Amino acid sequence: QQQVKQSPQSLIVQKGGISIINCAYENTAFDYFPWYQQFPGKGPALLIAIRPDVSEKKEGRFTISFNKSAKQFSLHIMDSQPGDSATYFCAGDTSYGKLTFGQGTILTVHP
Amino acid sequence: DARVTQTPRHKVTEMGQEVTMRCQPILGHNTVFWYRQTMMQGLELLAYFRNRAPLDDSGMPKDRFSAEMPDATLATLKIQPSEPRDSAVYFCASGPLGGGPYEQYFGPGTRLTVT
Numbered sequence: 001q002q003q004v005k006q007s008p009q010s011l012i013v014q015k016g017g018i019s020i021i022n023c024a025y026e027n028t029a030f031d032y033f034p035w036y037q038q039f040p041g042k043g044p045a046l047l048i049a050i051r052p053d054v055s056e057k058k059e060g061r062f063t064i065s066f067n068k069s070a071k072q073f074s075l076h077i078m079d080s081q082p083g084d085s086a087t088y089f090c091a092g093d094t095s096y097g098k099l100t101f102g103q104g105t106i107l108t109v110h111p
Numbered sequence: 112d113a114r115v116t117q118t119p120r121h122k123v124t125e126m127g128q129e130v131t132m133r134c135q136p137i138l139g140h141n142t143v144f145w146y147r148q149t150m151m152q153g154l155e156l157l158a159y160f161r162n163r164a165p166l167d168d169s170g171m172p173k174d175r176f177s178a179e180m181p182d183a184t185l186a187t188l189k190i191q192p193s194e195p196r197d198s199a200v201y202f203c204a205s206g207p208l209g210g211g212p213y214e215q216y217f218g219p220g221t222r223l224t225v226t
Contacts (some may be wrong), residue, residue: 033212043202043217044154057145069142089154097142097206099215102155 003027004092006102013109019077021105023090026071030092032097035064036074038087047088048075080109113137115218117169117203130137135184142206142213143186145171145178149199157201158182160186160219193225 005024013019025033034049050064051075052055057064061080065072077084090102116135124130136143144159158168163180171178175197177189190197200222204215 041219043204043220045217046214049214096158097144097215098159099144100156103153 001069003102004090004102006090006105009103010106010107013053013080013106013107015080015082015109015111017080017109019075019080019084019107019109020086020091021075021088021107022072023059023074023102024070025070025092027092027100028071029094031065032089032093033060033064034093036091037087037105044089048057077107080107082109085109091105113216115203115205115216115217116196117128117201119221120219121175121222121224123226124193125226126194128198128225129189130193130223130225132188132190132201132203132223134205134218135185136203136205137207137216138184140205140207140216141183141187142207143180144174144204145188146202146204147199148202148220154202155211157188193223195225198223199223 006020007036015047035047036044037047038044048059051065052068061075061078085108089104091092091099093099118133119153128152142161146154146155157171158178160180177182200220202217204217206215
């Protein structure tokens, strides 16, 4: 009930390409879906987030697509850059601020 | 530039020893979270506090772990006795006032190695 399943575990993309990471959730109590970005040796940092009443949110090169009926959401990184190489975590959040994270995706963008 | 600070950044200890990790949340944030990150389990929520009161510690092994907030500027996570399986990176995060979803600001983590 609490799980958030994330795929793929790792992703290699060429510079300028599109990176796509997918997540699926089970807990219908989630009402906020953030994505966190983590660089080696650092703590995760909020990248972008969406509420389930919106089907898409775009911030710069980063877009979240949300499908409430399928209980799935995805992160698209357009024009991927080597500086985007990091681990990305999706998460589900209840109104209490309690995050349940996916397993993470290691993104490598080759120059 | 407000940040969550954690000490120590690295800790190596022997099995059976007590370990105390400290966190200073961002000033004014009233919610503090402790997470553990491992390759196998990913990011797991151990405990969280709101206004210094523990709200949920269901993710924490109760027999050896304890979490407290002695005051609004300090959160502690203690392991006694430590075991090799406790080796992980422990993150503290804090969040601002108010209910509902909001951004959590993570500290740099404490990398714990138990030999």
